[in-house]
Amino acid sequence: VGCDRSKNLVDICGEKNFEAFVCDALSVPLRSGSCDACISIAVIHHFSTAERRLATIRELARLLRPGGTALIYVWAMEQEYKNQKSKYLKEKSSSKEKDEEINTGMAQRPLCDQMPGGSSQGSACSNPLLTDSKDEGCNAEPATDSRLPVHTNRTSFHSQDLLVPWHLKGGTKKKGQRVDRLSFPAGSKELQELSPVFHRYYHVFCEGELEAACRSLDYVRVQKSYYDQGNWCVVLEKL
Numbered sequence: 001v002g003c004d005r006s007k008n009l010v011d012i013c014g015e016k017n018f019e020a021f022v023c024d025a026l027s028v029p030l031r032s033g034s035c036d037a038c039i040s041i042a043v044i045h046h047f048s049t050a051e052r053r054l055a056t057i058r059e060l061a062r063l064l065r066p067g068g069t070a071l072i073y074v075w076a077m078e079q080e081y082k083n084q085k086s087k088y089l090k091e092k093s094s095s096k097e098k099d100e101e102i103n104t105g106m107a108q109r110p111l112c113d114q115m116p117g118g119s120s121q122g123s124a125c126s127n128p129l130l131t132d133s134k135d136e137g138c139n140a141e142p143a144t145d146s147r148l149p150v151h152t153n154r155t156s157f158h159s160q161d162l163l164v165p166w167h168l169k170g171g172t173k174k175k176g177q178r179v180d181r182l183s184f185p186a187g188s189k190e191l192q193e194l195s196p197v198f199h200r201y202y203h204v205f206c207e208g209e210l211e212a213a214c215r216s217l218d219y220v221r222v223q224k225s226y227y228d229q230g231n232w233c234v235v236l237e238k239l
Contacts, residue, residue, distance in 0.1 A: 003028060025056045028063060035063045038070040042231075044210075045074040045203050048161070053203070054213050061220050064238035069223065072214075076232045077138040077204040079156050086230030092154030138206040150199060160206065163199035205232045 002020035004010050013020035023029055025043055038060050047053045060070050079086045140160045151162045210232045211225040224235040 001030075026052065026059060028059055030063055032062050033065045033068075036065060036068050038063055038068070039072075040070065041073045042075065044072065045205065046201060048201055048203065050213075054216065057213055058217060061217060061236070061238055066238055068238045070236050070238075072210065072234045072236070073228070073231045074205045074210055074233075075202060076227065076230050077140065077157050077160055077206050078227070079230050081227050088230045089154060089156065140206075148201070151202075157204050161201075161203050164202050166198045166200055168196050168198060207232065210234050 002010075002013060002018060003023045004013075004020065005022065005024060007022050010020045010022050021029075025040070025047075040056070040060055044053050044056050047056060057072070060072070064070060076086075079089050138157075138160065140158065148161055148163050149159050151157065151164045153165065207227075211222055211234055214220060214222050214234050214236050219239050220236045221239055222234055223237050224233075226233050
C-alpha cells in the first residue's frame with residue numbers, strides 16, 4: 001500500500017491498479033503496529049524543521065509492528081564522498097548555459113526523486129522564503145539573511161537548507177498544441193509562461209544526522225546506516 005501527498009500521483013497509481021491513498025507523512029491514517037515494513041524515499045528532507053523531520057520518523061515507527069523494519073532515504077549534503085562523486089554530480093549536463101535556458105522543458109529527473117529533485121539548470125532568482133533554520137556542520141555556509149539560496153542543479157551543496165528549481169514541463173500550452181521553444185528568447189516572459197519554474201524546499205542531511213535522529217527514539221534500533229549515491233540511508237527496527 002502506497003501513500004503520497006499528491007492526489008495526481010496517487011491517481012496515476014490507481015490507473016495502474018496499485019493500492020495508494022492521499023495522506024500527510026506526519027499523520028498516516030493506518031493503525032499503529034499494522035505494517036511489517038515501511039519505506040520512506042526522498043520525503044523527510046522536504047520538512048523544514050528538525051522537529052518535523054523527527055516527527056515523520058516517529059510516525060513511520062508507529063506504523064511498524066514490533067520487529068518490523070523501515071528503510072529511509074534522504075538527500076545528502078555530501079555529494080562527493082570518499083573521493084567519489086555521486087551520480088547526481090556526474091550527470092551534470094555539458095551543454096552551454098544558454099542552451100539550458102532555452103530548453104527549459106527538457107526537465108531531467110535526478111537521483112533523489114529517483115531520489116530528490118531537480119531538472120535542467122534553473123533560474124538564479126526566486127521569491128524569498130523565510131526560514132528560522134541554521135546550517136550546522138558539513139562545511140555549510142551560514143545564512144546571512146532570511147532568504148534561502150537557490151541551488152544550481154548538478155552542483156555540490158553549499159547550504160543545508162535550500163530551494164531546488166523545478167521546471168513544469170509543457171506549461172500553459174493547449175493539449176495537442178506543438179510549441180517551438182526556440183522562437184522565444186531565453187528568459188523571455190513567453191518562455192517563462194510555457195515552462196514556469198517552481199522552487200521546492202530541501203534540507204540536505206549531513207553525515208550521521210539521520211542516524212542520530214533515529215537513535216533519539218528509544219523504541220527503535222538502527223540496524224544499518226550507509227551512503228548510497230548522494231543519499232544518507234538508514235534501516236531501523238521497531239523494538
